[in-house]
Amino acid sequence: xxxxxxxxxxxxxxxxxxxxxxxxxxxxxxxxxxxxxxxxxxxxxxxxxxxxxxxxxxxxxxxxxxxxxxxxxxxxxxxxxxxxxxxxxxxxxxxxxxxxxxxxxxxxxxxxxxxxxxxxxxxxxxxxxxxxxxxxxxxxxxxxxxxxxxxxxxxxxxxxxxxxxxxxxxxxxxxxxxxxxxxxxxxxxxxxxxxxxxxxxxxxxxxxxxxxxxxxxxxxxxxxxxxxxxxxxxxxxxxxxxxxx
Ligand SMILES: [Zn+2]
Numbered sequence: 712x713x714x715x716x717x718x719x720x721x722x723x724x725x726x727x728x729x730x731x732x733x734x735x736x737x738x739x740x741x742x743x744x745x746x747x748x749x750x751x752x753x754x755x756x757x758x759x760x761x762x763x764x765x766x767x768x769x770x771x772x773x774x775x776x777x778x779x780x781x782x783x784x785x786x787x788x789x790x791x792x793x794x795x796x797x798x799x800x801x802x803x804x805x806x807x808x809x810x811x812x813x814x815x816x817x818x819x820x821x822x823x824x825x826x827x828x829x830x831x832x833x834x835x836x837x838x839x840x841x842x843x844x845x846x847x848x849x850x851x852x853x854x855x856x857x858x859x860x861x862x863x864x865x866x867x868x869x870x871x872x873x874x875x876x877x878x879x880x881x882x883x884x885x886x887x888x889x890x891x892x893x894x895x896x897x898x899x900x901x902x903x904x905x906x907x908x909x910x911x912x913x914x915x916x917x918x919x920x921x922x923x924x925x926x927x928x929x930x931x932x933x934x935x936x937x938x939x940x941x942x943x944x945x946x947x948x949x950x951x952x953x954x955x956x
Contacts, residue, residue, distance in 0.1 A: 719768070719778070720810065721800055727781075736774045741781035742796050748787040749794045756785040759793060767807040767833065769814055775833060778808070807834075815839060816846040859909040860889055863935070865918040865928070867895040883917055897927055904931045 719726075719738065728739040747754050761783050768776040783796045800809045815832055819825065820843070825836035832839075860882035870877035870893060878900060880889040892903045904910070904927065913932045917940050918924050928937055 719776075721768075721778075721798065721808070723799070724780075732774070734774060735777055736771055737777045737779065738768075739779045739781075742783065742798070745783070746785065746794075746796050748785070748790060748792070749797070750792050751787060751790040753787070753789045755788040757788065758783045759786040760784045765806070766801065767811050769808075769810060770831065812842045813846065815842050819843050820846075854890070855906065856908065857889075859907060859913050860884060861912055862915045862917065863889070863913050863932070865916060865924055867921075867924075896923060897930075900927065907931075 719740070721740075723743050724740040725743045726738060726740050730737040745754070745756055745758070748756055761781050764780045764782050766778045766780065768778045770776065780798065780801075784793060785796070786793055795803070797803075802809065811832070815828055815834070818828055819839055825839045828834070828839045829836045860880075862883040864879075864881035864883045866879050866881070867876050868879060869875075870891075874893055876893075876895040878892050878895050880892070881887070882889045892900060894900055910932050911934050913935045915938055916928045916932055916935045917938045918928070919939065925937065928935055
């Protein structure tokens with residue numbers, strides 16, 4: 712991999728030209744290979760036309776990296792259909808790569824303001840907000856679609872003066888905090904536990920001897936055996952807590 716390939720981090724591209732300008736670094740690239748037909752998956756395609764897409768990619772120091780991509784439009788000789796080349800990490804019809812959007816999200820999430828980002832990344836502040844919401848939603852749906860751990864640790868800990876206690880769910884098999892939910896009583900955990908997917912896959916629940924948790928486990932985790940052992944849960948939580956927050 713050449714240096715420019717590793718800067719780009721986009722696979723399957725042949726670099727045609729690089730212009731390392733002072734404000735903007737520009738790279739011209741095209742696909743290394745023709746794509747098999749999207750519809751019939753054969754390789755009998757020919758290039759019917761090409762056009763160029765310009766995408767904002769990452770920032771390199773103080774410079775914005777622009778990629779000019781040659782996009783072939785193919786004609787499939789087997790099924791007679793037309794399609795455009797698809798690039799991994801680039802969605803159709805957008806003017807920036809997924810890594811660029813992620814970069815903006817991470818920066819905004821880390822406290823960089825919308826106006827700051829609209830300057831450094833040359834996008835409107837409404838766009839910053841839109842991308843931010845997009846990734847937040849995706850994170851939430853990734854979190855909620857994770858399967859329940861088969862060995863689940865449950866414990867309470869003090870969260871804050873304002874919000875009181877929280878319940879921590881730990882994946883004891885993989886030594887990871889699975890989730891932290893505010894509250895420690897059944898009414899406060901009810902909505903969360905009802906939504907939680909794959910509860911029937913939980914085989915063991917490791918917890919202390921609190922009666923509340925015991926009845927929660929019996930109600931929401933029908934196939935789980937209860938193991939009373941507070942120590943393991945606490946140790947893991949302390950170990951992983953800083954990472955999570
Ligand atoms: Zn085809």
